[in-house]
Amino acid sequence: MKACAVLLLSTLAAPSATGAAAPAAAPVQQVSADAIARTVEAELRARLQAAGRTQASVKVAGRIDDQTVPAGALSTVVGTIAGRWPRARVGVPVQLRVDGAVARSLTVWVESQDLRDVPTYSADYPARRGGEGIALATAQVDMNCCAGDALESIDGVQSLRLKRSVRAGQPAMAADFEVIPDVQAQQPVRIDVARGAVRLSVPGVALRDGRVGERIPVRADDGERTVVSRVTGKQKVQVDE
Structure with missing residues (x-):
């Protein structure tokens, strides 16, 4: 009886000859x-x-x-x-x-x-400052600081103005500037009035930027009334009535 029990335990402990083999590890x-x-x-x-x-x-x-x-x-x-x-x-x-x-x-x-020698602002400047009033100096800047392209030359800003305020030491970017409009807001303008055969001109102030052909509000120096006028030239507008 004891021999039978030992034989049974040995059979259970032994691996089955007919059992499935362990799967091989996937190659890596x-x-x-x-x-x-x-x-x-x-x-x-x-x-x-x-x-x-x-x-x-x-x-x-x-x-x-x-x-x-x-x-x-x-x-x-x-x-x-x-x-x-x-x-x-x-x-x-x-x-x-x-x-x-x-x-x-x-x-x-x-x-x-991205270290490059580029034009930088020599001082803080407000938006709308004309290019002739902006001083630039060449300095080495990591251009990863900014999106877009730096100015190619410090000589090309005379006919431009700033679109936004800038800080001293910042690289001067092409996107900082825009072409100065024919009429600038809050600047003096000559208002030409045409009424039939009558033509007259009075001084005034533009209330908005404008380019030739655009219509903008202006106000005469001697009055409080705002009128819409057509831009005809550099700081010149005409009121058509």
Whole structure:
């Protein structure tokens, strides 16, 4: 009886000869952190070059771990950066794809610089300041600070004015300026009045910017009434009645 019990226990403990074998582990591959960093940096440099940022530099700044993904045809896809780009530091979405399917998603932090010699403002200036009253000086600036293009030359602002207030040391951007309109708001204008055969001119003030052909409100110096007039020239308007 004792021998039968031992035999039974031995049979239960032994692996079944007819049982299914344990499944083999799926093959994998390693993707090194260095390989991911090189791909991200190369892709971002290409994007900067395409955007005309030929002097910009970019490097991975955050830690990247080696990644384990399934075996197969591997591709590293650098995604679209959220918000304004380039800027000094940004998180870049990256996907590791195997046979076209996403195997791993991660964020890679990078830093960028775009040091250039550009015109900068020598002082604070208010909006609407004419270009002839603005002093500029060339200085080296990291242009990742700003969207758009810097002025190509400090000589091209004489016929322009500021659209917004600016601070000393800021790079002078092309988007900061606009062409001075034919009539400027809150500036003196000559108001020509045509009434039948009668023609007369009176001094006044423009209440809004205007270009030739546009209609703007003006007010004569000797009255409080506002009239709508047609811009005819530099600080000149005509009231047609």
